[in-house]
Amino acid sequence: MGVAGDGVDLAAIKADWIGRELETTTYLVDGDDMVKWAVACGETESRFIDPADPDFQAHPTFTSLFMHHPGLPAEFPKFSDRPGMDGGKSVELLRPVRAGETLAGTASVADIFDKTGRSGTMYFVVHRTTFRDEAGEDVAIVDWKLITPGVKA
Amino acid sequence: MTAPRTERLTFDDVELGDDLPETHPDVSLEKVRLFVEASGMPFARFTDNEAAKAEGLPGALVPGIMSQGLLAVMIHQWAPGCRIQKLDTVFRFPVLTGSKPRCVGAVTDTDEDTRTVTIDCTLISETGETSLLGTAVVALD
Amino acid sequence: MILDLHTHSIMSDDGRAKVDNYCQWIRKKELPIDGFVLSEHRQFDATSDYRHLEDQYGLLILKASEVETDYGHVLVYGVNEDLVNAFDFARVDNPLGEVLEAARRCGAVAAPAHPGRVNVGMFAHFERKGPVEGIDLVEIYNGGSRPGDDDLSVREAERFGYRGIGGSDSHIVSRIGRCATEFEEEIKDMDDLVAALQGGRFEARSWA
Numbered sequence: 001m002g003v004a005g006d007g008v009d010l011a012a013i014k015a016d017w018i019g020r021e022l023e024t025t026t027y028l029v030d031g032d033d034m035v036k037w038a039v040a041c042g043e044t045e046s047r048f049i050d051p052a053d054p055d056f057q058a059h060p061t062f063t064s065l066f067m068h069h070p071g072l073p074a075e076f077p078k079f080s081d082r083p084g085m086d087g088g089k090s091v092e093l094l095r096p097v098r099a100g101e102t103l104a105g106t107a108s109v110a111d112i113f114d115k116t117g118r119s120g121t122m123y124f125v126v127h128r129t130t131f132r133d134e135a136g137e138d139v140a141i142v143d144w145k146l147i148t149p150g151v152k153a
Numbered sequence: 154m155t156a157p158r159t160e161r162l163t164f165d166d167v168e169l170g171d172d173l174p175e176t177h178p179d180v181s182l183e184k185v186r187l188f189v190e191a192s193g194m195p196f197a198r199f200t201d202n203e204a205a206k207a208e209g210l211p212g213a214l215v216p217g218i219m220s221q222g223l224l225a226v227m228i229h230q231w232a233p234g235c236r237i238q239k240l241d242t243v244f245r246f247p248v249l250t251g252s253k254p255r256c257v258g259a260v261t262d263t264d265e266d267t268r269t270v271t272i273d274c275t276l277i278s279e280t281g282e283t284s285l286l287g288t289a290v291v292a293l294d
Numbered sequence: 295m296i297l298d299l300h301t302h303s304i305m306s307d308d309g310r311a312k313v314d315n316y317c318q319w320i321r322k323k324e325l326p327i328d329g330f331v332l333s334e335h336r337q338f339d340a341t342s343d344y345r346h347l348e349d350q351y352g353l354l355i356l357k358a359s360e361v362e363t364d365y366g367h368v369l370v371y372g373v374n375e376d377l378v379n380a381f382d383f384a385r386v387d388n389p390l391g392e393v394l395e396a397a398r399r400c401g402a403v404a405a406p407a408h409p410g411r412v413n414v415g416m417f418a419h420f421e422r423k424g425p426v427e428g429i430d431l432v433e434i435y436n437g438g439s440r441p442g443d444d445d446l447s448v449r450e451a452e453r454f455g456y457r458g459i460g461g462s463d464s465h466i467v468s469r470i471g472r473c474a475t476e477f478e479e480e481i482k483d484m485d486d487l488v489a490a491l492q493g494g495r496f497e498a499r500s501w502a
Contacts, residue, residue, distance in 0.1 A: 036191035041222035170322035261467035
């Protein structure tokens with residue numbers, strides 16, 4: 001795979017970045033935010049909206065809120081100057097997330113690929129954050145698909 | 154609107170092809186503001202129509218991760234006490250703050266070994282567009 | 295005989311549907327289709343064998359490809375070794391003319407997918423770059439279309455004299471069968487499908 005018509009050497013970028021670990025950031029799981037999140041989504045089960053519930057836990061996709069900090073590093077290649085889009089998220093929850101716990105989120109680039117879609121040729125970067133608890137156990141894995149349109153033809 | 158069920162659904166109660174009760178989530182400005190507060194995303198595009206339009210958007214948008222949460226609520230209302238293990242979604246079309254979307258879902262796979270089911274879930278905008286679609290893996294007792 | 299001519303399984307990078315589950319869904323929901331064609335993105339899946347599922351569910355399951363060109367996506371039926379070697383299925387910018395010519399040369403049929411899609415459908419490219427010769431079949435009904443997309447596909451297909459097929463473009467199980475194609479003759483295998491698409495005895499259907 002050589003350089004694409006818009007000058008992007010996807011093979012080189014993939015070789016350089018896929019699997020590379022980025023930053024690790026710690027996040028405190030705030031119980032108030034957990035409740036607000038769940039109530040905002042219309043949740044009615046007490047395990048998500050009542051801190052007094054013995055099984056009080058974060059809504060299943062709560063860890064995706066940590067995804068936006070910090071995102072891809074500044075030195076990650078720019079596919080074009082066109083603004084990017086959020087292509088979707090996958091959240092895998094390995095156990096309930098509890099109020100007050102501290103999670104360490106380690107980001108990495110899980111995949112990079114191109115395809116043509118509704119907006120023309122686009123580059124997809126799958127940004128993966130693996131969240132671990134203080135015991136080092138995996139708690140959640142969040143994949144965030146970042147889409148950057150290629151250079152406009 | 155159908156009231157959320159209270160009795161627990163078990164794996165043995167579920168079959169491939171079962172439809173989840175449709176939900177009509179509240180994505181009013183009040184709810185979106187609450188979500189934005191919880192998620193630390195103070196971007197005007199979610200809560201201010203004029204600011205959103207200035208960015209070239211059709212109006213204030215429901216955050217994508219809130220849309221995911223709406224699908225999770227649909228699943229919880231269908232099977233109280235269930236455990237969503239994975240929710241994998243693709244954003245297709247924005248949902249406007251204050252609009253009237255609906256969530257639909259159906260069981261498309263069951264796994265006896267893990268007692269999990271896969272649910273195809275979709276958030277459909279007020280104008281009939283598929284806004285968000287994906288699959289959830291849900292563990293049932 | 296009614297076949298959904300455009301579906302994706304987990305073999306496609308954005309597919310989430312297992313073929314077995316497609317079959318179960320079709321039977322459980324009593325969908326009015328007799329089978330489907332797996333048209334995986336940018337590849338031809340030569341290895342998967344679904345004959346056991348055909349026998350189990352009484353459905354016809356065929357394999358094709360959805361490739362990408364400089365005029366949008368194209369469905370290719372009748373993929374064989376010659377065609378796989380004729381151009382790079384993994385590329386996102388194959389020249390449409392070359393894909394059409396290669397398909398014809400290798401005895402396959404190529405049909406631009408969702409040609410009415412805004413910005414990226416073939417007809418949008420026609421407006422920007424002019425039409426391409428050598429097309430006689432397009433997908434006029436696509437289950438993933440937004441309101442208006444298929445209307446444009448139908449209108450422009452008629453204007454250019456293209457025949458039309460239908461397919462769901464399903465990536466998840468519950469979307470299969472939203473659109474399909476009804477054939478006058480029985481289709482038993484891909485050779486029959488190619489012959490029917492070349493012979494013109496079919497009609498696109500939509501339940502979307």
